[in-house]
Amino acid sequence: MIDRRKNTFISVLILIPSILLVGLFIYGFIGNTIVVSLSDWGHRLGGLAFDPEKNFAGLENYRQLFSGFVHGRFRQDLVNAVFYSILLMAGTLFFGFLFAVLLDRKVRAEGFFRTLFLYPMALSFIVTGTIWRWLFAPSGGVNIIPTFFGGTAGTFLWISSRATILQFNWQDLFQVLSIILAFVFLTLLIRSLRTGSPKGRTFSIVMLLITLLYASVIHRLLPPILPFEEMHGFNLATLGICIASIWQYSGYAMALYLAGLRALPESIRESAQLDGANEFIYYMRIAIPNLKPITLSAVIVLAHISLKMFDLIYAMAGADNANTGHPSINMYLTTFRANNFASGAAMAVVLFLLAALFIIPYLIHTHRERRG
Amino acid sequence: MNKLRNVSFVLVLILLLSVLPIFAEGQQEPVGPAAPKAAEQVVLTNNIPKGDLEIFSWWAGDEGPALAALIRVFEAKYPRVNVINATVTGGSGVNAKAVLKTRMLGGDPPESFQVHAGQELIGTWVTAERMLDLTPLFEREGWMDVFPEDLLKLLGTDAGIWSVPVNIHRSNVLWYVPKHLKDWGVEAPSSWAEFLVIAPKIQAKGVVPLSLATTWTVNHLWESVALGVLGDDAYEALWAGDIPWTDARVVEVWETFDKVLEYTNNDAASLSWQQATDMVVNGQAAFNIMGDWAAGYMSTTLGLEPGSGYGWAASPGTDGSFIFLADSFGLPKGCENPDAAIAWLTVCGSKEGADAFNPLKGSISARKDSDMSLYNVYSKSAAQDFQQNRIVGSLAHGVVANEGFMNDFSTVMEMFLSSRNAQQAANACQAIAIQNGMTR
Numbered sequence: 089m090i091d092r093r094k095n096t097f098i099s100v101l102i103l104i105p106s107i108l109l110v111g112l113f114i115y116g117f118i119g120n121t122i123v124v125s126l127s128d129w130g131h132r133l134g135g136l137a138f139d140p141e142k143n144f145a146g147l148e149n150y151r152q153l154f155s156g157f158v159h160g161r162f163r164q165d166l167v168n169a170v171f172y173s174i175l176l177m178a179g180t181l182f183f184g185f186l187f188a189v190l191l192d193r194k195v196r197a198e199g200f201f202r203t204l205f206l207y208p209m210a211l212s213f214i215v216t217g218t219i220w221r222w223l224f225a226p227s228g229g230v231n232i233i234p235t236f237f238g239g240t241a242g243t244f245l246w247i248s249s250r251a252t253i254l255q256f257n258w259q260d261l262f263q264v265l266s267i268i269l270a271f272v273f274l275t276l277l278i279r280s281l282r283t284g285s286p287k288g289r290t291f292s293i294v295m296l297l298i299t300l301l302y303a304s305v306i307h308r309l310l311p312p313i314l315p316f317e318e319m320h321g322f323n324l325a326t327l328g329i330c331i332a333s334i335w336q337y338s339g340y341a342m343a344l345y346l347a348g349l350r351a352l353p354e355s356i357r358e359s360a361q362l363d364g365a366n367e368f369i370y371y372m373r374i375a376i377p378n379l380k381p382i383t384l385s386a387v388i389v390l391a392h393i394s395l396k397m398f399d400l401i402y403a404m405a406g407a408d409n410a411n412t413g414h415p416s417i418n419m420y421l422t423t424f425r426a427n428n429f430a431s432g433a434a435m436a437v438v439l440f441l442l443a444a445l446f447i448i449p450y451l452i453h454t455h456r457e458r459r460g
Numbered sequence: 461m462n463k464l465r466n467v468s469f470v471l472v473l474i475l476l477l478s479v480l481p482i483f484a485e486g487q488q489e490p491v492g493p494a495a496p497k498a499a500e501q502v503v504l505t506n507n508i509p510k511g512d513l514e515i516f517s518w519w520a521g522d523e524g525p526a527l528a529a530l531i532r533v534f535e536a537k538y539p540r541v542n543v544i545n546a547t548v549t550g551g552s553g554v555n556a557k558a559v560l561k562t563r564m565l566g567g568d569p570p571e572s573f574q575v576h577a578g579q580e581l582i583g584t585w586v587t588a589e590r591m592l593d594l595t596p597l598f599e600r601e602g603w604m605d606v607f608p609e610d611l612l613k614l615l616g617t618d619a620g621i622w623s624v625p626v627n628i629h630r631s632n633v634l635w636y637v638p639k640h641l642k643d644w645g646v647e648a649p650s651s652w653a654e655f656l657v658i659a660p661k662i663q664a665k666g667v668v669p670l671s672l673a674t675t676w677t678v679n680h681l682w683e684s685v686a687l688g689v690l691g692d693d694a695y696e697a698l699w700a701g702d703i704p705w706t707d708a709r710v711v712e713v714w715e716t717f718d719k720v721l722e723y724t725n726n727d728a729a730s731l732s733w734q735q736a737t738d739m740v741v742n743g744q745a746a747f748n749i750m751g752d753w754a755a756g757y758m759s760t761t762l763g764l765e766p767g768s769g770y771g772w773a774a775s776p777g778t779d780g781s782f783i784f785l786a787d788s789f790g791l792p793k794g795c796e797n798p799d800a801a802i803a804w805l806t807v808c809g810s811k812e813g814a815d816a817f818n819p820l821k822g823s824i825s826a827r828k829d830s831d832m833s834l835y836n837v838y839s840k841s842a843a844q845d846f847q848q849n850r851i852v853g854s855l856a857h858g859v860v861a862n863e864g865f866m867n868d869f870s871t872v873m874e875m876f877l878s879s880r881n882a883q884q885a886a887n888a889c890q891a892i893a894i895q896n897g898m899t900r
């Protein structure tokens with residue numbers, strides 16, 4: 089008993105320095121950023137004074153970000169970040185899995201190809217960004233490829249196009265979100281009906297009804313979140329950024345998937361073949377479901393990479409190109425160029441919460457698995 | 461049980477630590493509103509400057525030789541001072557300004573730093589009470605008479621003068637190639653209305669009437685349009701906060717700007733300013749509005765002859781006005797070697813220093829008495845205009861607006877480029893002007 093207590097004492101003693109450092113330099117500064125975001129530091133001139141004036145402002149900065157007149161760019165940046173994350177994940181996982189399957193088929197010089205696909209990962213984003221900026225130049229690079237085959241040169245402005253698709257009015261944001269949620273619950277409901285498991289069925293039905301009710305009736309009754317119309321949507325200019333980052337991260341997904349495929353026992357594949365499954369069915373029906381944990385961790389890593397994206401966009405499109413804007417760049421400009429520290433801190437906190445949205449369920453999931 | 465207790469102990473500890481800065485914040489809260497202090501003035505002494513002098517700037521690469529020439533003049537005069545040339549590269553000082561902020565906030569200011577003269581310095585550092593008033597130095601050196609009065613007004617505030625300009629660039633210049641214009645049968649327009657008449661003719665020949673580059677050059681074009689539409693007095697009144705942004709004249713600026721944009725290249729956002737200049741030189745575009753560093757680029761890099769190889773005029777509707785921007789050096793409070801810093805500023809403002817620096821930089825001297833035989837054909841004409849024209853400040857280069865407004869203006873510009881709604885842009889400008897303390 090005494091021995092155990094002594095052990096505990098020593099382990100706590102050893103842990104204290106790192107607890108102190110992590111507590112101060114990570115959680116302490118997160119706390120500080122939150123405090124700054126609730127103040128009005130930098131709203132007036134003189135934010136860089138020796139003793140700047142800081143008053144408590146409550147959630148005013150957040151209200152301004154989401155419904156203020158001058159923060160329209162931040163809202164578009166958020167929309168950009170959402171589309172960007174979705175495209176980055178879908179593209180990276182698709183190409184990563186494709187490359188992994190191709191390599192899994194015991195090709196010759198596998199090591200060479202593996203390195204080849206993984207190599208972009210070794211480059212820094214600044215290098216990737218510079219190369220792809222040249223490739224996406226309006227009158228060079230990708231756009232003149234058709235001329236090699238006798239076609240006419242493309243005219244698409246990869247990183248500076250002002251075309252936007254999938255536009256919606258920011259006033260209808262909650263309506264759009266509730267329709268998306270309704271679709272999610274509908275698929276959950278259909279799945280539970282198909283598999284016949286009653287788990288969560290009532291919940292899905294209730295949520296489906298609530299979201300539909302909101303989208304059709306309640307939304308119209310509530311006052312609008314913005315006093316004026318403001319259109320946001322998917323800026324086609326972000327396609328260039330997406331392609332560059334998919335190029336960079338496909339190799340990473342490939343490495344994860346390849347390791348996963350190699351870990352699947354050969355006997356599964358053989359028995360699938362005996363049952364008459366061809367290669368395609370094997371990968372679709374057997375490999376993918378078995379690789380679910382790998383997909384999940386890849387999604388988590390890619391999600392937080394896409395939320396922290398800064399250097400690639402900065403190198404490819406520059407800081408002031410709002411078409412390819414990202415909240416992180418806006419945060420940097422607001423804080424360190426416009427000296428508006430409170431608004432910048434609020435943007436940082438919004439980004440932090442978005443990242444937490446992905447990370448916390450993942451942590452809970454892994455924690456449960458470890459215990460179970 | 462024991463394990464659970466340990467975990468909760470650790471959690472509580474982390475929580476406590478994360479709450480700590482909140483208390484620290486609490487202690488920093490000022491007690492009541494601080495009384496306005498009189499600006500602290502620079503103290504001139506007769507000490508012989510010695511020791512280290514750190515000069516912070518973003519002049520590397522093409523601009524490096526000009527700074528080196530200025531430092532040589534300084535070293536010849538003050539041999540006992542050891543000059544540390546601290547440059548942080550990056551166009552217009554994007555990176556340098558961020559580094560400077562961390563150094564100033566960290567209590568380690570350089571002896572003197574490069575900064576765009578005017579509100580970019582005043583809005584950030586003077587309102588933060590981190591700069592010394594240089595009025596005694598200006599009086600001792602006789603600069604009150606040597607620098608144009610319009611310029612002194614824009615360099616200072618009611619409380620003092622904050623920096624010494626080392627160069628002057630002009631922003632409202634229209635560039636073209638005389639031979640091309642003759643071939644196309646057009647002349648440089650003298651007003652925006654005239655431009656809008658000849659632009660369709662130029663476009664019909666398959667030529668872009670006005671070449672444009674990335675966002676900051678759009679802001680640069682905007683200030684020329686604004687001055688051309690508003691005229692000198694209304695332009696100055698706008699920045700002084702005497703006329704609001706929602707005024708019909710300002711809305712007209714945006715409407716004219718919208719029409720002008722119709723005649724620009726559509727790949728502007730992916731081009732650098734040099735590429736936009738190249739379009740004019742190659743005959744892909746008829747005109748370009750850019751600061752007079754474009755003259756340096758065309759003379760030195762492209763090897764064109766000023767006058768015959770390329771021509772220039774004041775941007776439409778701004779003949780007789782000179783939108784200036786200047787790099788300048790100021791003196792931060794709390795630097796380690798103020799004697800050497802004052803000696804540096806003296807050299808920056810001297811005739812000898814200005815005439816060593818500017819011919820190499822491709823700019824002109826802010827002084828009225830500089831030796832014109834040292835300058836090239838373009839600079840001579842610019843210097844003449846600088847002496848005779850009405851001098852007003854640039855928005856895109858930080859003379860008339862503080863950093864907060866400039867940053868937000870870029871956002872408004874992006875909104876306008878997408879929406880093309882003049883009234884909305886004017887309203888947004890009014891909102892950001894209020895937010896950044898630029899209204900009366």
